[in-house]
Amino acid sequence: MHGRLSLDLTPPADWQRDARMSCRCEHCQSLSRFLKCASQEVWRFKAREADRSHIEDSIRQGRHDVDCITERKGSPHVLVCSKNQATYAWRITQRRADLDDLKRLGA
Numbered sequence: 001m002h003g004r005l006s007l008d009l010t011p012p013a014d015w016q017r018d019a020r021m022s023c024r025c026e027h028c029q030s031l032s033r034f035l036k037c038a039s040q041e042v043w044r045f046k047a048r049e050a051d052r053s054h055i056e057d058s059i060r061q062g063r064h065d066v067d068c069i070t071e072r073k074g075s076p077h078v079l080v081c082s083k084n085q086a087t088y089a090w091r092i093t094q095r096r097a098d099l100d101d102l103k104r105l106g107a
Contacts, residue, residue: 009092011085012085015037015038015083017035017083019032020062021058022062025054027055028055031055035083040083042082044079045078045080046077047076048076052077055081056068056079066082068081
């Protein structure tokens with residue numbers, strides 16, 4: 001807990017996110033490029049359902065800060081991926097809980 005409290009707690013300065021991927025397919029490499037890009041907030045992936053599902057699974061498994069919705073206009077459909085600040089929001093929640101725990105312990 002003390003280690004977490006010593007970590008800097010500032011919001012992301014731009015849209016660049018962790019881009020480590022366990023899969024090396026061409027679609028996941030495109031996702032990785034999107035995650036690395038500091039100026040790109042949204043990525044539109046037009047592909048068949050199996051490929052869109054694969055990208056959603058990769059995002060979930062990698063715990064990337066990305067929300068996804070599927071636009072069902074035209075064919076194939078488009079997976080719209082938007083970067084978010086979920087990790088930062090979680091760290092804020094965790095910091096508050098750590099501070100409350102310290103207060104209860106009288107430290």
